[in-house]
Amino acid sequence: MIELKRAGFSYGGGAILADVDLHLTKGSFHFLTGPSGSGKSTLMKLCYQALFPSAGTIKVFGKDVRAMTHDDIAIIRRRIGVVHQDCQFLDHLSLAENVLMPSQVSGRDLNDDLQNMNQLLNWVGLTKQINSLPPQLSGGERQRAALARALILSPDVILADEPTGNVDWEMGQKLLNLLIELNKMGKTILIATHDMNLIRVAKPQVAARVLRIQDKRIVAGGADL
Amino acid sequence: MSKISQYWQIAQDTLSGDQNADRVVPPSGYTASLTTFVSFAMAFLTVFALALFLATGRLADRWATELAGTSTVRISAPAGQMDAQAKTVLGILETTPGIASARLMSEDEQRRLLTPWFGVDLPMDNLPIPSLVEITEEGVGPDVNGLRLRLQAEAPGAILDDHTRWRRPMVKAAQRLRLLGGLSIGLIVGSTIAMITLAAQAALSANGQVISVLRLIGARDNYIAKAFVRRFTIRAFLGGLIGSLIAMLFIYFLPAVAEEGAFLTGLGFQGVQWLLPLFIPVIAAIIAFVSTRFAANSKLQRTA
Structure with a gap:
């Protein structure tokens, strides 16, 4: 690899x-x-x-x-999914949009990845924060959000x-x-x-x-x- | 694929492509407003520069045409000798090379010429107004000095008034003014390119975090550039459109110069020329597209 x-x-x-x-x-x-x-x-x-x-x-x-x-x-x-200590996000977009961003930039059908995103957010325990903006998330939530984003493209x-x-x-x-x-x-x-x-x-x-x-x-x- | 068709493809992708793509760039920020304002101001100024360019062009053409046209002989003589001198003058002019035709202007024509200065009720009969002979020139025109000497010898009251000659510097001035209008348009376009490039560079620098996040998640340079280019292109187009329309309104409501004496042919547009300012927003958008694309590509090439 x-x-x-x-x-x-x-x-x-x-x-x-x-x-x-x-x-x-x-x-x-x-x-x-x-x-x-x-x-x-x-x-x-x-x-x-x-x-x-x-x-x-x-x-x-x-x-x-x-x-x-x-x-x-x-x-x-x-x-390659990357998770940093100081995860950076697009602060003006919601958590859902941030997690879906790798799909968007790679030109994939977002509808296909919507279910993926919901599963991932559920898996990392951020379902309730789906519409939150990154600055509204705690440190731990940001780390988990970064992990979800890193995994959306499998x-x-x-x-x-x-x-x-x-x-x-x-x-x-x-x-x-x-x-x-x-x-x-x-x-x-x-x-x-x-x-x-x-x-x-x-x-x-x-x-x-x-x-x-x-x-x-x-x-x-x-x-x- | 040639460079032009490549750019055309990119332009199509940018304007019709993924509309969510430009959401990756934060909507706020002074650079976006700056682009709209610059585009607005430059379009506004360009419309006036264009109007000046076209008006001075018309003026130069009109004066140049008239230069090639006519001159006048003014006959000032006692009432009893006026007809005889006029006849002599016409005889001289008929035999002078470079003169196509010569005719004595009627009293009505002279009255019309004097009306702007003396009003409509001018008592022509009571005034010692000279007779005027209008000359239409041909080819390079007559030998003016020779004609003057001949007129002086044979009709002492006749003076060749080469009245069109004074317009030469005016035509030159109009042409210079036209050049100035053209230069102004060039400078405005140059300034627009510089300002939008600077605004795009500032936006790219201010959004360093956005770029690094997009890079981290696998965005290609083209995708990142498109997000910025699309935003700047649309803003430049809108700013340009508003600036052009407002300037066109100003010009439309300018006082009609013809009513004031027709010294200038009027700062403005005539007929289909009114369509020309509508190209300005399109040009502003093209400038923004190329400038931002260039700035984005340079920035993205420099950063890993």
């Missing part, structure tokens, strides 16, 4: 990531850990082409990201960058359970988090691989969990 080979990323002359090797296979579940500023978000961005590697190669669905046009990236992103890969960063422990667990459920449906999941408790909770439920960014490189982690 997503493959990084000796990938590196530098900004302003300083290396943030170097010689990163990572292979996200279909249906796999990965946690990416590391202290703040270690490069977790940068790595996530490299995975969905918000950033491009300054060294090495990254292939997404078999295609080298350096050879991709803006349109190629747009098509690729329809197959992507192959879900990248979640600190998905529980802005929510309480209970909500964090709820979100984690949703991601585990998705993995059981065959989705590839990569979660960047510094919350080791979250990984502890997940371990018994899913065969997750824990990776750690250390000294700009990826090393196996989670042995202590």
Whole structure:
């Protein structure tokens, strides 16, 4: 699905990531850990082409990201659902319109996805907020709304960058359970988090691989969990 | 596919395509109102510049035509010699190369010429009004200096009044004024392009979050650009339409210049020329479409 080979990323002359090797296979579940500023978000961005590697190669669905046009990236992103810690929405549109937006931009028949959207909002527990505007949602609701939006096109890969960063422990667990459920449906999941408790909770439920960014490189982690 | 047909296709998609697409851009924001206002103001000014351009064109044409036409011989002589001198003058003019015809103007014609200055009840019989001979020129016209000398020798009271010559600088001035009108239209179009491009760039910058969200969920650049282009094109068209219509009303209700003396042919439109200002909103929309498309493409190309 997503493959990084000796990938590196530098900004302003300083290396943030170097010689990163990572292979996200279909249906796999990965946690990416590391202290703040270690490069977790940068790595996530490299995975969905918000950033491009300054060294090495990254292939997404078999295609080298350096050879991709803006349109190629747009098509690729329809197959990758992204959930951020600070999820951004179109604040002037309702939750329903925001969740349906990926369908709209990809030119799909919105009527076909309406039922999908209702199911998704029901699944993430936001049915009552369907007509709310994003600024009216709480942090946890926004995270779940972002997850619903990320899933409307039924992507192959879900990248979640600190998905529980802005929510309480209970909500964090709820979100984690949703991601585990998705993995059981065959989705590839990569979660960047510094919350080791979250990984502890997940371990018994899913065969997750824990990776750690250390000294700009990826090393196996989670042995202590 | 050629560039033009490609743009035509994009224009069709933009105007007839997904009407929900432009909802992704927040409806508020000063840039949208700025575009409408700029388009309104520029259309308003363009209508006047166009009217000036057309009016000065008519004026220059009219004066140029008259230049090629006639001159006059004025005969001032004692009453007893007037007929004899007129006869001599007509005889000279008949044999002068470059003159197609010459005729003595009747008293009625002279009265009509003087009416604007002296009124309708002018007692012509009591006034020492000179006789006038109207000359119609042909080819390059007569040798004016030679004719003057001959008239002076044979009919001392006759003076060749080359009255059309003073209009040459006027025609030149009218042509310059026409050029000025054309330049004004050019400047207005240029300013409109600059203002709408700036407004589009400001809108694109102000909606950075919208663009990044759309990018994140897989929107193509074309989709994002269309959302902005559609909004700016429609606003420019509406602003242009309102500006043009209001300016046309102003021009329609301008006082009729002919009643005041017909010095100018009137700032305004004649006949089918009234249709011309209606193209201004369409041109404003085209300018907005191309400017916004260009600004959007540049912005989207620069950002990942």
